[in-house]
Amino acid sequence: MVTVPRLDPVIHAPHRLHICSLLTPLDEAEFQMLREALGISDSALSKHIKQLEDAGYLRLRRATLNGRRRTWAQLTPTGRQAFAAHVDALTEIASLAHSSQ
């Protein structure tokens, strides 16, 4: 019997998967950069970020510099672990194609 690897439902949604992918190599990224990279509206991005925040995968930092308010997002250690596990699960599923050939 083949055990199907478990995917994280919080991360698996395409936009949240892309948010986590973008943030993986980074310490933090500005909200605006994420919005432009994903090509979605502020409200849609906020919704996805909120879901990641609620799961404890992401945290926000607000900073004001020269009167300009900026919001930075970063993955938490839990978020990094969950994302790594999710990528492992995807890799395992992808490898099934090779093993079945």
Place this chain on the structure above:
Amino acid sequence: MAIFPDDPTPDEATRALTSIERMKQFGLSKGLYSRWFAAAVSSWSAAMAVATVYDGPLATWSVATLLIAGLMALGAWRHRAVARVRAVHGTAEAFAIVVAAPLVMLGLGLFAAQAFDASRQWWIPSASGAVAALVLFTVLELLRHSTRRRVTGRPS
């Protein structure tokens, strides 16, 4: 944008992994300094080295102006940054950044200044600037490549 089903097939999982890799590369390109940035910092260090070693009538002003201009440019660059890359350096790299590179630059500057004082050869300040730029550019490029390799598992 691709939709990844709850129970993806191997092909869908492969597509998701490709998409993850693409986004990682994009994030890294936003967070990591470019080769042009490394070249600009190296040119600045060359100008600093030449001005310091040359020790002409306006040397102090030149060094002070270059220093202030450099700090302002760095501040502007940080202000414009939209992402900050994760620092994932090993012990050897951290040692190279914090101790070895500044010591090499300082040693080079002192040696060149003494050599110029003793001989007044015109090419010594220029040569020290060229060496400083080369050392810094090499260190910055090595760091850029190793950071990219560590984060994505790929060379740049």
